[in-house]
Amino acid sequence: MSLLPDSVSSRYAELGVDADHALERLTSIPVSMPCWQFDDVTGLEGGHLEGAGIAATGNYPGKPRNGDELRQDIDLALRLCPGTTRLNLHACYAETGPETVDRDAYTAEHFANWLDWAADRHIGLDFNPTCFSHRQAADGFTLSHRDSHVREFWIRHCQASRNIGEAFGTRLGSRSTVNVWIPDGYKDVPADRTGPRVRLASALDQVFASEVDRTFVEDAVESKLFGIGSEAYVTGSFEFYYGYAMKQQILLCLDAGHFHPTETITDKFSSVLMFVPGVLCHLTRGLRWDSDHVLVLDDATKAAIGEIVGGGYLDRVRLGLDYFDASINRIAAAALGVRTTQKALLQALLTPFSTLKEYETAGDFTARLCLMEQLHSLPFGDVWEAYCSHQDVPSESYWLQEVKRYEAEEFGKRV
Numbered sequence: 001m002s003l004l005p006d007s008v009s010s011r012y013a014e015l016g017v018d019a020d021h022a023l024e025r026l027t028s029i030p031v032s033m034p035c036w037q038f039d040d041v042t043g044l045e046g047g048h049l050e051g052a053g054i055a056a057t058g059n060y061p062g063k064p065r066n067g068d069e070l071r072q073d074i075d076l077a078l079r080l081c082p083g084t085t086r087l088n089l090h091a092c093y094a095e096t097g098p099e100t101v102d103r104d105a106y107t108a109e110h111f112a113n114w115l116d117w118a119a120d121r122h123i124g125l126d127f128n129p130t131c132f133s134h135r136q137a138a139d140g141f142t143l144s145h146r147d148s149h150v151r152e153f154w155i156r157h158c159q160a161s162r163n164i165g166e167a168f169g170t171r172l173g174s175r176s177t178v179n180v181w182i183p184d185g186y187k188d189v190p191a192d193r194t195g196p197r198v199r200l201a202s203a204l205d206q207v208f209a210s211e212v213d214r215t216f217v218e219d220a221v222e223s224k225l226f227g228i229g230s231e232a233y234v235t236g237s238f239e240f241y242y243g244y245a246m247k248q249q250i251l252l253c254l255d256a257g258h259f260h261p262t263e264t265i266t267d268k269f270s271s272v273l274m275f276v277p278g279v280l281c282h283l284t285r286g287l288r289w290d291s292d293h294v295l296v297l298d299d300a301t302k303a304a305i306g307e308i309v310g311g312g313y314l315d316r317v318r319l320g321l322d323y324f325d326a327s328i329n330r331i332a333a334a335a336l337g338v339r340t341t342q343k344a345l346l347q348a349l350l351t352p353f354s355t356l357k358e359y360e361t362a363g364d365f366t367a368r369l370c371l372m373e374q375l376h377s378l379p380f381g382d383v384w385e386a387y388c389s390h391q392d393v394p395s396e397s398y399w400l401q402e403v404k405r406y407e408a409e410e411f412g413k414r415v
């Protein structure tokens, strides 16, 4: 039975697209929501977090003060999203209780609350070592640090993180993507660009030499062009990690905000996926020097997701959001990005790629261009609304009201 009014499905059927089938496919594509959007990447370790980090700007009220409040906020955001969602955790969201445990000694037990929470909701968990906001990262270098003691600390932390991912995957019956990103780099022009990269490669070799069951963990490494305080040089550049992911045959993480301001990731999938087994796609909106604005349905997002779908890469690309904005309601920011991702996926799933490819093969670039333009005036919004209603989540006009109601009830308690 169709979820859609005939007037809507027939518009797609004319182009050879089965809109109901697109919705079925949409439901099966997991989108990972970042826990760090909910509290400005603060984490639950307590105390003052030192060292090079990543900065969220803004001071919107209602930031959760502990793990329970954080999970309650995430619950609301998840309820506002249709389809299949996952939660992406960072190691700094460990809950060690009264015990003092450093990051290199974390185990899945320190994430027991998260595991129970996820098992209860039947959602998968992804994981990230937190190689920033820590005294061992105070000078901005971690896995590529010149001091072997510092490197070894972060190697142990990354190994521990992979074990945690393995435990998540095993317990939840859903493979966990474990993504390594480090902040290492120089503010100003370095004299030696080689040394840090040689040290990083060898540290990563040790990280990935430790055994984990690949049925339950999928490793990824994330490149960056520059950061605040690492404008001149980043050890883990794109070229570095592309080569490294190829060598290890692990996932390459492409963060949409980690390239030159006018460079997008759309054209990269078809190249890198010839040589690496998969891509982790960090969906975010780069804006000038910031790589972490809330995702919206802009051309770059539509094009990247269109390429993942149209190129036939959905089974080899993991979708995760990665941004943090503290200037607006944090829960709304998280839900908005997931819904945006799903809307971009839906638009792509409703695209007659086979017809476009036929036109191209026939050399009819006129028809290819005109069909691409015609797609913009299809009743996509109606398909999306019908989907939300079928999935029992609020429509575009109503979801924010639920956030506002929650804000009015809850945030006053958090002063």
Ligand code: RNT
Pocket (backbone or CB within 6 Å): 036, 041, 054, 090, 128, 181, 222, 224, 255, 282, 291, 322, 323
């Ligand atoms: C930072 C990277 C990284 C982080 C998260 C919190 O530039 O994009 O993915 O945003 O790990």
Ligand code: ZN
Pocket (backbone or CB within 6 Å): 181, 222, 255, 282, 322
């Ligand atoms: Zn990222």
